[in-house]
Amino acid sequence: MSIEKPWLKLWPKEVPTNLDHPNLSLPQTLESASKEFPNRPAIIFEDSRLSYSQLYDSMERFAAGLQHLGIAKGDRVAIYLYNCPQFVIATYGALKAGAIVVPCSAAYKERELEHILMDSGSKILVTQERLLPIAEKAVDKANIQNIIVTGDQDYKFLSSLDEAPSPEGSHVPFLKLLRKNNPSPVDVPINPKEDLAFLCYTGGTTGTPKGCMLTHFNCVCDQLHEIYFFKLRRGEEVLVLFSPLFHIHGLNRCMGTYLTAASTIILFERFNVVKVLEAIEKYRVTVFPGVPTAYIALINYPEIKKHDLSSVRIWKSAAAPLPTEVWFKFRELTGAHISVGWGLTEASPGLTLTPLEMTEYKPGMVGIPEIDTEVAVFDVEKNVKVPPGVVGELRARGPQIMKGYWNKPEETMKVFSNGWLCTGDLGYMDENGIFYFVDRLKDVIKVSGFQVWPMEVEDVLCSHPAVLEVAVVGIPDEYHGEVPKAYVVLRKEFKGQVKEEDLIKYCEGKMAKYKVPKKVEFVEELPKTPSGKILRRLLRCR
Known part of the structure; x- marks a missing residue:
């Protein structure tokens, strides 16, 4: 057993530790699925269906439309939409045209959107009617040449374009763009290992918003890691997807992976516990990311036990740390265990x-490195690996790691050390090779x-x-430098019954004195x- 990779002894059966990654572009993965499963539903949204052949046809029409609007290889196309089938079409259509997709959070306001558009140099913005007032203000200073606008009800006409309405206005209607362009875009050669697919903006490991340059190869490798690790059945899986598509987890790990696997995606604009549980039963969902x-x-949810969840074979949690209590309570209620990931x-x-075979959970556990991926724990100051059980910075390398930050070579240099991506996350590896997330390096409290x-x-x-x-x-604390403060959301039935001192006393018998919160503030949310990550910086500013 490799000393460097002790996690291999926990490796799932019949799962390769290495892959011969195909040199495919993202549109090629969708083309493959559409040829093999043309009539299988690709997207179900509000009970409207789009088959793989229809999705591929729409992708090609959108690509041709972008080319008619002057988009060439390497141009940036920004997508500012809530979850909807149009998001999927615009993403793959832009990629088919050779463009780089810039996903923008639908929660952005004018200033935030303006920054992304200007920094990326996007030429086209795809948005929704309800987001248009913000979009129009944001493009004033940006070099946006066209705004493509879709209505909330446009998804109903994607499989019958001849019946689609033709709204007038100064912008380009989404459906009109599809209808007037035959599915025959000019073929654009793509080098998957070099050509960018996405510019995904993030605070990153150094705090300032910047675009992560992800190639087609990066994204396809990431998708295949999940497909092989969880032994996804091609053309058989059914997924509920409510994670925002403008976030990399929803965009590539969910949407991209499961389209590549020719799955059926039950798409939601946002999470609704009742609607999602109903969908699990109605469509016999197999994967819950x-x-x-x-x-x-x-x-x-008090009615959870009344729902038949037996069809789900993979329950996953990602994008933010999962509290230990939640993992065990979910198992108690459903009998299922959640596979937790980190990235x-x-x-x-x-x-x-x-691994699905790992049915126990410990605080902070995030599993083992994926296929073709190495993770190690480093002492930040000495820049050397630390032994099992010692907390340090988690660093990683693998084929899914970005090329760097867009137009920020100095920032890129800061996050790479001898080929390792310095994640800014603190954690440790136990003697079995299982990794644990402890916290963000910048969030550590020094008392x-x-x-x-x-x-x-x-x-x-x-x-x-x-x-x-x-x-x-x-x-801040004059004597200790810093002290912990807890912001707490109480369960409805306990509001007004629990006091600050009750929670402080509860902690005192369970941790060292310096770790106990010195203050507790009750908040509504x-x-x-x-994507569900807590914005600690906003709490610090209160």
Whole structure:
């Protein structure tokens, strides 16, 4: 057994440790699925269906439309949409035209969107009617040549373009673009290993918004890692997808992976516990790629035991740390266990996964490195690997790692060290090769020189029966430098019954004194990103 890779002894049966990754572009993966399964539903959205052949036809029409608007290889096309079939079509259509897709959060306001459009140099913006007021203001300073606009109801006409309405206006209607362009775009040669597929903007490991340059090869490798690791059955899986498509988890790990696997995607604009549970039963869903907030909603839904969830064979959680209490409560209620993964935008995004055979969970556990992926723990100051059990910075290397940051060579140099991506995440590896996420390096609280990991304190507080959600941050203290403060969302039935001192006392018997929160503030909700990550910086500013 390799000393460098102790996780291989836990490797799932019949799963290769290495792959001969095909040199394919993302549109080629969709083309393959459409040829093999032309009539299989690719996307189901609000009960409207789009087959693989229809999706591929729409992709080609959109690509031809972009080319008629002057888009050439390497141009950037920004997509500012909520989850909808048009997002999928615009993404693959832009890629087919040789463009680079710039996904923009639908939560962005004018200033945020303007920054992304200007930094990326996008030429076209695809958006929705309800987002148009923000989009029109944001493009004033950007070099946007055309805005393509889709209506909320356009998805109903994607399989019958002849019946689609023809709205007038100064912008390009999405359906009109599809209808007037035959599915025959000019073929654009793509070098998957060199040509970019996405510019995904992230705060990254150094804090400032920047575009991660992800190639077609990066993305296809990431997809294949999940396909092989979970032994996905080509043309058979059914997935519920509510993670935002503008986030790399929804964009590539969910949408991209499961289209490549010729699966059926039940798409939602956003998570709704009742509608998602109904969809699981109605469509016999087999894969549930969740985020912690979705699992928290599920375990707190009083009717969950009345739903038949037996069709789901893969329950996953990613995009943010999963509280230990949530994992065990979900297993208690459903009998199923959640496979937890870890990654980041710079890695397309996957780095580790928990094998389905691993049915136990420990705080912070994120599994073992994916296929063809290496993860190691480094002492940041000495830049050397540390032994098992010692906390350090998690670093990774593999074929899914980005080329770098868009137009930011100095920032790129900062996050690579001897071929390793420095993730800015703290964690450790145990003696069996299982990795554990501890916290973000920048979120560590230093109390009189002692290090406090917010997640450790949060895990204890989450075990209190009154606590629904919690976030811990460091606040200034004259004597200690910093002390922990907890922001707590209480369960409805406990509001007004639990006091600050109750939770502080609860922690005192479960951790060292310096780790115990010195203050607890009760809030109605925690600030989060669209993907469910807690925005600690906003809490620090309060």
